[in-house]
Amino acid sequence: MLFKQCPINEVQHLIQDYIHTLSSPFDSFLEEHILISTFYVILDEFNEAGYYAIHQNQLLTQFYIRPSYLRHAQELFSKVIEKHAVKSLFVPTCDELFVSLAIDKGYPITKQAYFFQDSHVNTPEHDSLQVDRFVPATLDDLEPIQQMCGDFVDHYERRIANGELFSYYRGSVLLGIGVLEQSKMLNGLASIGMFTNESYRKQGIGRNIILKLKQWCYDHGLKPVCGCWYYNEASKSTLESAGMITKTRLLNFTVNAGEE
DSSP states (O other): OEEEEEOGGGGHHHHHHHHTTOSSOOOHHHHHHHHTSEEEEEEETTEEEEEEEEETTTEEEEEEEOGGGGGGHHHHHHHHHHHHTOOEEEEETTOHHHHHHHHHHTOOEEEEEEEEEEOOOOOOOOGGGTTSEEEEOOGGGHHHHHHHHTTSSSOHHHHHHTTOEEEEEETTEEEEEEEEEEOSSSTTEEEEEEEEOGGGTTSSHHHHHHHHHHHHHHHTTOEEEEEEETTOHHHHHHHHHTTEEEEEEEEEEEOOTTOO
16 A cells, blocks of 8 residues: 655545544644644555554654555554654544554553543532633733743734633732633534633632633533643643543553564
8 A cells, every 4th residue: 555645635534534433532732733743645546545644753643544444454554653663652542443553562651641521510610709800811911921821832922813812810910811722623622721820829710710711612612622731630630620521541652662
C-alpha cells in the first residue's frame, strides 16, 4: 500500500468516519496537536484504506483504518511507525483501534491527561458567589489578564477578539478567567477551562467559572468538554465539583528504540 502526504481537507471525509468510531469526545489540547499535524492517506491502488497524522515528524496523533481494511491494521501500523521513525503516540482511550494497536506493541505508557464531559447532575452556584460578574473579556481586560495568568494561554488579544476569554470580577477585582474554544473537529462541542487568581484560590471561584462556562455553552447550542493534566489533582477536583466527569484518558506511548 502507498502512504501519500496530503492536506487535511483531502481526508476530511475519513476524519468524519473516524469521529463516528469514538466512544467519547476529546478536548482542545489533543485537537490542537492533531490539526497542526502532517496528514497522510493510505492508498490501496486507487482505494482509500485509511489515514494517519504526525505532529512535528515524531508524534503520531491519528491512525484510522476503514473497516474493510482492518485485517491489515497491525501491519500498516508497524509500517507507519517504521517509515516515519515515530518516537511517541498520543492515544485517547476513546479510540479503540488506536489503543489496541499501541498495546499490541507493548510500548511504555505515560498517563498524559483526563478528558471530561458533563454529568448533567444539577450543580448550583454557591449563593455567596452570585453577585460576582462573569462577562466576555474585552481589550480593557488584556493587561490585568496577562499579569494574572502569565503564559497559561497564548495569543490573549486574538482570543479576546474571538470571544474565547471571559472575565470573572468581584467589584473591580479580577478573580479569574474562563476559556472556551469551539471544536474544529467535533461538531457542536466546546472545550472549557479556567484560571483563578492565586490570591483567591480554594474559595469556589474556579468551580463557579466552570459552571458559568457550561451554561454559556448550553445557551449557545454547544456541549461542554474539558481536560486537565493527569497529575493536576487540584484541577481535577475543581472540574468534578462543577459536575464534570471523566471516563477517558489521553495516553502517551513511547516507541522503544530499535523495536519499531
